[in-house]
Each structure stands twice: as C-alpha cells, then as structure tokens.
Amino acid sequence: MDVQEVLKLADDLVFINTGKHLDTLQEVILRGTLQGQKYSKIADESHCSEGHIKDIASALWKLLSEVLGEEVNKANFRVRLEQVKLSNLWNFNKDFVHIGNVNFCENNSHSPKFPNSPTDEEPLNKGNTELKLRQFLAEMPKSGIFYDRTSELATLKQWILQENTRLVSIHGLIGIGKTALAVNLVEQIKHEFDFIIWRSLATSPPLSILQTNIIQAFCRGGAPNADGVVVLDNGETTGGLPLLNYLQKYRCLLILDDVQMINSSGQLAGNYQLGYEDYGTLFRQVGELSHNSCLVLLCWEKPREIAALEGKNQPIRSLQLNGLGAEAGEILREKGLTEDAKLSELIEQYRGNPLWLKIVATMIQDLFNGSLSEFLSDDTLFLGDLESLLHQPFNRLSESEKQVMSWLASETAPVSISKVPENLHLSRSQFLKVMQSLGRRSLVEKIQEGDRTFFTLAPVLKEYVKTNYSRPNIEKEARSPL
Structure with a gap:
C-alpha cells in the first residue's frame, strides 16, 4: 500500500471504533512515521515540541493497538495495517461504499451516528431528508x-x-x-x-x-x-x-x-x-x-x-487587518497597567497588535512592577518574548527581503523607492518585486504625502531587524537574491 492508502485505512479503523476521524496532527505523525522521520523532525515541521508529538503518538499507538487487538508501534505500524488489508477487513467503513480503489459518498437520507459535542456536528433526525445546518x-x-x-x-x-x-x-x-x-x-x-x-x-x-x-x-x-x-x-x-x-x-x-x-x-x-x-x-x-x-x-x-x-x-x-486603536487599552488594563495617560504611547509603539501588547504588558509587570512610566523612559524598545514570536514570519523571508528589511531598519525616516539604494545589489525589477512581497506580508508601512508614497517599518519590526540581522552579512549572502 502507498502512504495515502495506509493513512486512509488508519482513519477508517479509528473512525469505525471511536466515531471520530484522525485529526490533522495525528495524520502528520502517521505520515512522518511512514516516511521514516524521527519524532524530532515531525515536531519541527509541526511547530510544536517533541514531547507533545511523543505524547500524541503514544496515545495513537495505544488506540490502534486496542482497535486491532495486537500491539501497534512506530516500528510495525505499516506492517500491521497491511496485514489488516490482507485479512479482508478493508471494506468496513459504513460512511462510504467501497468498490475496488474507489470510494463513493453513500447516498442516503440520514447521516451516520456521530458523538454530539458543542463545537462539532449534530446528527440529522432519522427520516428527515431536509438538509439542515x-x-x-x-x-x-x-x-x-x-x-x-x-x-x-x-x-x-x-x-x-x-x-x-x-x-x-x-x-x-x-x-x-x-x-x-x-x-x-x-x-x-x-x-x-x-x-x-x-x-x-x-x-x-x-x-x-x-x-x-x-x-x-x-x-x-x-x-x-x-x-x-x-x-x-x-x-x-x-x-x-x-x-x-x-x-x-x-x-x-x-x-x-x-x-x-x-x-x-x-x-x-x-x-x-x-x-x-x-x-x-x-x-x-x-x-x-x-x-x-x-x-x-x-x-x-x-x-x-x-x-x-x-x-x-x-x-x-x-x-x-491592522492594529487596534484606543480600544487596545482594555488589553493593558486587564494586565494590570493603570497609567491611562501612558497607554496610548505604548499602543502606538506596538501598533495596537493584541498579542504583542499582551506579551509586552506581561514583561512590564515582571520587570517594572507594572510601571508604564519606567518602561517608556528607556529609549530602547524592548521585545522580550516577542522576539521569539517574530522569528516565525521572519524565518520565511527570502534573502533579498531580509536585505531590504535591513536597509529600511537603518533609515531614520520613511524612504522613497524611486531609486534603488546602491548597496542593495538589486536590479530595479528585483527591488520592486521585493517591496511588493513585503507589502503582501504586511511588513512595511506606507505613508502617503501628497502624490508621493514613502515606506518605513513599525518600531517593533525595526528593532527586531536591527537585533537579528547584520546588513553586511546579508549583503554578502544575497548575491543571487531572486
């Protein structure tokens, strides 16, 4: 059986015995297992901890073992399911009519029985052919x-x-x-x-x-x-x-x-x-x-x-979607920051981003005893735990985008893109493609002055780039940016 066949059979086995299909993470673990990946690799690709993957996998092997009546583990998973197919247990899913290698949705007037939960589906009434929500x-x-x-x-x-x-x-x-x-x-x-x-x-x-x-x-x-x-x-x-x-x-x-x-x-x-x-x-x-x-x-x-x-x-x-305005003050008040006169300044620095503000408010409580005045008196914009959060989108950037972000972060005022800075080593066409890409990622801010457009970075992003990117190194690595 190929990977898709194994995953389909595993899903059918779990569903017919529990009334629930494999969730996305369970499918990823099984796919990785079939491809010979270690749990650490699966965890990296799933953006979660190796321990969490191991816990989910352990529960999944236990469930499959109970379903099949024999031990199933990472090493024998494929063999066990191939044995199931050979033992003629393949055609058991009542939700589908199975003919050869083809599944047809069963055309009936009632849905299969499913567990009722407040966040998921409720079964249709028997005999009621009217499609319901x-x-x-x-x-x-x-x-x-x-x-x-x-x-x-x-x-x-x-x-x-x-x-x-x-x-x-x-x-x-x-x-x-x-x-x-x-x-x-x-x-x-x-x-x-x-x-x-x-x-x-x-x-x-x-x-x-x-x-x-x-x-x-x-x-x-x-x-x-x-x-x-x-x-x-x-x-x-x-x-x-x-x-x-x-x-x-x-x-x-x-x-x-x-x-x-x-x-x-x-x-x-x-x-x-x-x-x-x-x-x-x-x-x-x-x-x-x-x-x-x-x-x-x-x-x-x-x-x-x-x-x-x-x-x-x-x-x-x-x-x-852009940041919140004055209503973001509610986030800060919930975190115990009470200096109302300073709230707008903090909101502006962190561009009204709800999660960013929650993170920085926690840091202000931990390090400054909730004093906004003391926190804002420092010229340095603190990132704290926000820095690791920003690694996620920034790690997806191309080298040419990192190069341009480094240039924008070094500028003290919004800049025009009428000319390509010489130290970027990009053609005009390449430069415009990069700026368009950064705009689609919401990483650059546009400022309109009359009929002219200028570009800059939000303070948080500027600080992140200055901290994490050295423009000389980026320029050295990015000779073939696109």
Missing part, C-alpha cells in the same frame, strides 16, 4: 475576549451576505487577531449557511488530504454525493476538484486557517511549496466559478491569486 468546527479555536472590530465585521458581513463574495482573505501580521475575527464572524453569520467547516493548514496537509477530509464532512452531514463525485483512495479524483461540486450544490462557509504554511520559506510571498500548487488552482476556481458559498482564507500574507483577481466589483476580496 451542519457545523464542523472542532478545529476552530474557542472564542475568548474579543476586542472591538465592529467595522471589520460589518465589512466582512456585507461582502459575504450581501455581495455574495466567493473568496475572501483576511491577512495581517502574526498576533493581529485574524483568527479571533473569523471566529466571531462565524458566530454571527453561521445560520445563513447549510454547512460551516473550519480547517487548519498549520501542518501543511496536501490538497488531496484536505479535500477528502472536507468531503467526508459533507457526507457525515447528510449531503448526498454531489453530482456523482468520485474520490479515489489516494485523494485523487476522476476529474477536476470535487470540492467545488459541493460548494456549488450547497451554501457553505469554509474557513482555512494558517494558509501561509502551504507556501515556501526563503522565497517571495505567494510561492507554494513544491507539490502544493493545486491549492492555487482551488483558490482561483472558487473565485471564478458561480456558486453561493464562501471560502475564507486566514494568513500572514495575501495569497497571490487574490492579489491578481480581487476588485471592488469582483467576488474576490481581501482585508488587511
């Missing part, structure tokens, strides 16, 4: 304290409900509140849709796996097979992207979080990892084909397809 939100973060985003919510609701926008991206810097905004959007508009499905791309699932997972959600929700869609065991289809058939047949709100994780590191914004280019096809077709569904993408950088196709009169829109 189905919510698959197990991967959606729980809504915590939500700070004022009234205008952004109003804009998104107008785009989706009134203007039938089919493809929306919400992008912005790490910590700016994209996910929190989307969670509240779902709560406010979920009754307008037949299906609500939230999926995270944090572990970079191939489109074939994601698409099969989503289609399984439709099937579990009682949706009959859409126009004869056939999904092969390896995630491939007999033609086209079958997910699109479901988006056309039903009114669905589909949210994909952490979309940046399917893009390549070390390249300009919008370049997909090798083998992930089909995501671009999906995004483009969702925007171009006629349907009443909406796909919402949450990401650190604006997807290239949206940048090319969006427009005021187009069903494709993007919302760059």
Whole structure:
C-alpha cells in the first residue's frame, strides 16, 4: 500500500471504533512515521515540541493497538495495517461504499451516528431528508475576549451576505487577531449557511488530504454525493476538484486557517511549496466559478491569486487587518497597567497588535512592577518574548527581503523607492518585486504625502531587524537574491 492508502485505512479503523476521524496532527505523525522521520523532525515541521508529538503518538499507538487487538508501534505500524488489508477487513467503513480503489459518498437520507459535542456536528433526525445546518468546527479555536472590530465585521458581513463574495482573505501580521475575527464572524453569520467547516493548514496537509477530509464532512452531514463525485483512495479524483461540486450544490462557509504554511520559506510571498500548487488552482476556481458559498482564507500574507483577481466589483476580496486603536487599552488594563495617560504611547509603539501588547504588558509587570512610566523612559524598545514570536514570519523571508528589511531598519525616516539604494545589489525589477512581497506580508508601512508614497517599518519590526540581522552579512549572502 502507498502512504495515502495506509493513512486512509488508519482513519477508517479509528473512525469505525471511536466515531471520530484522525485529526490533522495525528495524520502528520502517521505520515512522518511512514516516511521514516524521527519524532524530532515531525515536531519541527509541526511547530510544536517533541514531547507533545511523543505524547500524541503514544496515545495513537495505544488506540490502534486496542482497535486491532495486537500491539501497534512506530516500528510495525505499516506492517500491521497491511496485514489488516490482507485479512479482508478493508471494506468496513459504513460512511462510504467501497468498490475496488474507489470510494463513493453513500447516498442516503440520514447521516451516520456521530458523538454530539458543542463545537462539532449534530446528527440529522432519522427520516428527515431536509438538509439542515451542519457545523464542523472542532478545529476552530474557542472564542475568548474579543476586542472591538465592529467595522471589520460589518465589512466582512456585507461582502459575504450581501455581495455574495466567493473568496475572501483576511491577512495581517502574526498576533493581529485574524483568527479571533473569523471566529466571531462565524458566530454571527453561521445560520445563513447549510454547512460551516473550519480547517487548519498549520501542518501543511496536501490538497488531496484536505479535500477528502472536507468531503467526508459533507457526507457525515447528510449531503448526498454531489453530482456523482468520485474520490479515489489516494485523494485523487476522476476529474477536476470535487470540492467545488459541493460548494456549488450547497451554501457553505469554509474557513482555512494558517494558509501561509502551504507556501515556501526563503522565497517571495505567494510561492507554494513544491507539490502544493493545486491549492492555487482551488483558490482561483472558487473565485471564478458561480456558486453561493464562501471560502475564507486566514494568513500572514495575501495569497497571490487574490492579489491578481480581487476588485471592488469582483467576488474576490481581501482585508488587511491592522492594529487596534484606543480600544487596545482594555488589553493593558486587564494586565494590570493603570497609567491611562501612558497607554496610548505604548499602543502606538506596538501598533495596537493584541498579542504583542499582551506579551509586552506581561514583561512590564515582571520587570517594572507594572510601571508604564519606567518602561517608556528607556529609549530602547524592548521585545522580550516577542522576539521569539517574530522569528516565525521572519524565518520565511527570502534573502533579498531580509536585505531590504535591513536597509529600511537603518533609515531614520520613511524612504522613497524611486531609486534603488546602491548597496542593495538589486536590479530595479528585483527591488520592486521585493517591496511588493513585503507589502503582501504586511511588513512595511506606507505613508502617503501628497502624490508621493514613502515606506518605513513599525518600531517593533525595526528593532527586531536591527537585533537579528547584520546588513553586511546579508549583503554578502544575497548575491543571487531572486
């Protein structure tokens, strides 16, 4: 069996015995195991600790051992499942009619039984053929304290409900509140849709796996097979992207979080990892084909397809989420900072980024006993734990982007890009591509003065770049930047 067949069989075994499918991290562990990866490698690629991966893996091997009635571990996982297939236990999943290597969504008038949970799906009533609201939100973060985003919510609701926008991206810097905004959007508009499905791309699932997972959600929700869609065991289809058939047949709100994780590191914004280019096809077709569904993408950088196709009169829109204003003071007060006269200065320095402000407020309590005045009296902008947070997006930059960021950080005032600085060693075309890429990543700020545009970095980003990048070294390494 190939990797996809093994993963499919493992998912079927777990589901038929627990009523739950493998989650994304479990799939990543199994895939890594099949590829001979160590837990440390799987942890690095999943952006979590090795200990956490080992804990999840241990529980997974125990579960599979209980299902099969014999020990399953990292070393014998593939062999055990191949034995299952040979023992003719392969065709047991009642959610699908299995014929050879092809799975058909079962076309029945009731959905399979699923455990009821407040964040996930509820089974349809038996005998009721009317499609009801189905919510698959197990991967959606729980809504915590939500700070004022009234205008952004109003804009998104107008785009989706009134203007039938089919493809929306919400992008912005790490910590700016994209996910929190989307969670509240779902709560406010979920009754307008037949299906609500939230999926995270944090572990970079191939489109074939994601698409099969989503289609399984439709099937579990009682949706009959859409126009004869056939999904092969390896995630491939007999033609086209079958997910699109479901988006056309039903009114669905589909949210994909952490979309940046399917893009390549070390390249300009919008370049997909090798083998992930089909995501671009999906995004483009969702925007171009006629349907009443909406796909919402949450990401650190604006997807290239949206940048090319969006427009005021187009069903494709993007919302760059910026920091909070005075309402961010509530975050600081909750952290015990009480000098109201100083709050606006701190908010401005950290650009109203909710997560950045929480991190710096904790540091002020730890090191300055909650005194904003003492903290702000120092000319140095402290990063503290914020520095490690910023490593994540900055590690994804190309060498030419790091070079330009270093140049911008060294400038004391906003700069024009009418000419390329000589020490950057970039052609005019290369320089403009880099600036456009940094803009799509929300890493540069634009300042308009009359008919002229100037660029600068936020204080936090400027301090980070000065601390972590030496421009002479970057220039030496970046002789072939693009």
